[in-house]
Amino acid sequence: MVEVILFHHAGGLTDGVLAFASALRDAGHTVHTPDLFEGRTFDAVDDGVAFAQSHPPGTMARRAAEAIADLPADVVYGGMSMGTARAAEAVLERPGARGAFFLYGAIAPSWWDAEWPAGVPSQAHVNSKDPWREVDAEEEYAAAVPDGELFVYEGSGHLFAEPGHPDHDPDSAAMAIDRVLALLADL
Template identity: 35%
Template structure:
């Protein structure tokens, strides 16, 4: 089974991430779940972005790097902002990256042969430039689009939640992770 490093959204470490970790642990995976904000979390994006700014990009990345150092061969799973953090971590030893509710900006090219899948809302309010398709093509990634739903559609505790899309996304995510 896979070793997974799960990186939370801009809202911080919330029940969504803990529930996903439990789900994947029940399937036999080993899941690391770092708190990139050191305890802060929110239910709305404005406060989440303030938390990110207050914590600082350098601290968020440093906390993620410490977690990754303990699991260097882990499959990286990012939720929303966590996808960008994941892109800062991938190395030639990274077997895969799973992007949920967003895609990583092209911070660095992924290692050759790294499996990559993305699950995003269409349209996505955080894809102002419309480059999700370009991103998927550049990374040779599996791209799963979910029409007419909110950005954080997999979170049952968020107004963006869409039960049918979440179920489809998580079934595909399970299958992706089971490959490792």
């Protein structure tokens, strides 16, 4: 079993994020869920993005770094949408990561002017018609992240693995959780 740090999406630390974390715990993993929004949650992605952007640049990155400062570095970092950046930063800035997974988006190491560390497997899960989809980032992720797997599901919702959200797609969500659990089992 592994230890996971899971960064939430722009909705905040919602019941759906906690349900995903619970599914990982049910499989025997230890999961930490830092709350970068300090208790605030949002139903609409746009509202959460506006909230995050209302803070000075770097605030969410600073909060994430502070939240995990006392946790081990030899963990798996997971991120959901906005949280993918926080998870990638942790992999790139804290040596020792065991793996990473990204839901609702992929990362491009060039955003940090960095190279993905060798030996750190990862997965990215996106929907094909997601209005927030960043195809350029996915292409760089596929080309620049060794041992990176990109999974593209047939759907249009952004938060497709979020139970209770209008974007929720039970079939894609089940595939994503199974693939994340397989990644964790291999570590």
